[in-house]
Amino acid sequence: MSLNLYNTLTREVSPFTSITPGKVGIYLCGATVQAPPHIGHIRSGINFDILRRWLLSSGYEVTFIRNVTDIDDKILHNAIHEEMPWWALAQKYERVFSAAYAQLNVMPPTYEPRATGHITQMVQLISHLIDRGKAYAVSNGDVYLDVRSLDSYLALSGQKLDDLQSAADGEASVKKNPQDFALWKSAKPGEPSWPTPWGDGRPGWHIECSAMAQAYLGEEFDIHAGGLDLIFPHHENEIAQSNGAGYPFAQRWLHNAWVTTAGEKMSKSLGNTLRIHELLKRVRGIELRWYLGSAHYRSMLEYSPDALDESAVNFRRVESFLKRAASSLGKLPELAIADEFAAAMNDDLAVPAALAVISELVRDGNNASTAKDSATLAIKAAQVRGALSVLGCDPWDSTWINSDAGLDEVISGLVTTLLAEREEARARKAFASADRIRDRITELGLTLEDTPDGPRWSR
Numbered sequence: 408m409s410l411n412l413y414n415t416l417t418r419e420v421s422p423f424t425s426i427t428p429g430k431v432g433i434y435l436c437g438a439t440v441q442a443p444p445h446i447g448h449i450r451s452g453i454n455f456d457i458l459r460r461w462l463l464s465s466g467y468e469v470t471f472i473r474n475v476t477d478i479d480d481k482i483l484h485n486a487i488h489e490e491m492p493w494w495a496l497a498q499k500y501e502r503v504f505s506a507a508y509a510q511l512n513v514m515p516p517t518y519e520p521r522a523t524g525h526i527t528q529m530v531q532l533i534s535h536l537i538d539r540g541k542a543y544a545v546s547n548g549d550v551y552l553d554v555r556s557l558d559s560y561l562a563l564s565g566q567k568l569d570d571l572q573s574a575a576d577g578e579a580s581v582k583k584n585p586q587d588f589a590l591w592k593s594a595k596p597g598e599p600s601w602p603t604p605w606g607d608g609r610p611g612w613h614i615e616c617s618a619m620a621q622a623y624l625g626e627e628f629d630i631h632a633g634g635l636d637l638i639f640p641h642h643e644n645e646i647a648q649s650n651g652a653g654y655p656f657a658q659r660w661l662h663n664a665w666v667t668t669a670g671e672k673m674s675k676s677l678g679n680t681l682r683i684h685e686l687l688k689r690v691r692g693i694e695l696r697w698y699l700g701s702a703h704y705r706s707m708l709e710y711s712p713d714a715l716d717e718s719a720v721n722f723r724r725v726e727s728f729l730k731r732a733a734s735s736l737g738k739l740p741e742l743a744i745a746d747e748f749a750a751a752m753n754d755d756l757a758v759p760a761a762l763a764v765i766s767e768l769v770r771d772g773n774n775a776s777t778a779k780d781s782a783t784l785a786i787k788a789a790q791v792r793g794a795l796s797v798l799g800c801d802p803w804d805s806t807w808i809n810s811d812a813g814l815d816e817v818i819s820g821l822v823t824t825l826l827a828e829r830e831e832a833r834a835r836k837a838f839a840s841a842d843r844i845r846d847r848i849t850e851l852g853l854t855l856e857d858t859p860d861g862p863r864w865s866r
């Protein structure tokens with residue numbers, strides 16, 4: 408069975424075919440780097456990282472673009488508040504986002520363009536739209552897209568133009584239609600600006616993604632992804648700009664749902680408490696990733712501390728099966744894909760069904776282990792590890808091994824081995840050897856204590 412994916416544009420699940428056989432181009436709207444991320448932001452990164460990993464596992468070559476919006480009203484606003492230059496604020500939070508993605512094992516994008524690095528492409532695209540009669544500059548230096556000049560506008564969100572409120576950006580008095588939106592905003596005193604044929608100014612948010620997607624993926628590409636809240640106006644306007652310029656743009660649109668609390672999209676105040684570093688005090692990174700990836704990407708994920716804890720317990724059950732299997736097999740399990748897991752993932756990335764498959768594989772693996780059927784155990788363990796790898800949760804992935812928790816576990820394994828050798832040396836009265844082992848351990852900065860229950864160490 409091949410991959411079927413939902414398309415927001417057609418509102419149905421349909422077989423996925425890439426434009427170029429064997430290759431997939433994906434554009435994901437990345438962060439506006441105005442503040443640190445909360446789990447709602449990172450969920451989008453994880454959902455589409457799972458898509459990317461599944462495509463890779465299915466044999467595709469994937470070009471994955473995730474942009475950084477580093478110029479925006481909110482960045483300018485927060486920069487004043489934090490008393491630093493806007494570009495310094497943007498870089499500060501871009502780093503925090505990058506660290507959060509890395510901590511949760513989200514693969515780095517193939518390219519990660521910043522908006523401010525692509526002003527030339529934006530100005531070219533706007534000029535092209537003006538030449539084609541789809542956009543117009545007004546006397547103050549703003550440029551607007553003339554939404555009534557387009558054959559189809561609002562196909563993605565299914566709204567009617569006449570029902571639409573006027574676009575929030577720009578000045579109503581200078582626009583041809585109230586729904587026209589700004590491609591370029593004329594310079595305001597104290598704000599950053601770039602020179603253009605229409606005067607100094609800065610880009611509107613939507614034009615950034617149209618220009619960057621085209622720069623890296625061409626005039627037509629396979630998949631455009633983002634959060635549900637971006638369908639309108641952001642994605643609708645991206646389509647309007649790119650189609651208006653004569654480009655087919657994205658063939659398929661994928662949108663992930665939100666993390667909710669009490670049924671609502673995460674509020675700013677609550678978002679503060681659900682920052683990645685706060686939750687990493689409660690569970691390990693691999694467990695947080697497992698939790699954030701566990702719901703279907705189009706379903707809301709209702710956050711509660713209990714739900715997170717329960718999900719972490721479920722993950723540990725799978726993980727400990729794999730570790731027991733590794734020690735009884737005497738080697739790490741291979742990576743294999745079970746047919747049932749593939750069927751679930753090919754069904755519009757049905758992760759909940761895929762998790763049910765993993766539970767069954769673990770149960771079968773445990774039964775094989777009890778029956779001392781090591782051939783079956785090896786197969787089941789490989790299929791579990793393969794599934795975890797697609798979900799970004801393979802315990803032996805270097806991200807997790809190199810994390811603090813992973814490192815502690817590696818150290819713990821090594822120290823336990825050394826201590827066992829020391830005990831053995833003492834048992835055969837080779838005290839000099841035993842002391843040498845103890846000295847080596849303490850030289851490495853670990854504290855060793857002999858207790859009635861045996862030796863205990865700490866970092």
Ligand SMILES: [Zn+2]
Pocket residue numbers: 435436437616641
């Ligand atoms: Zn975007």
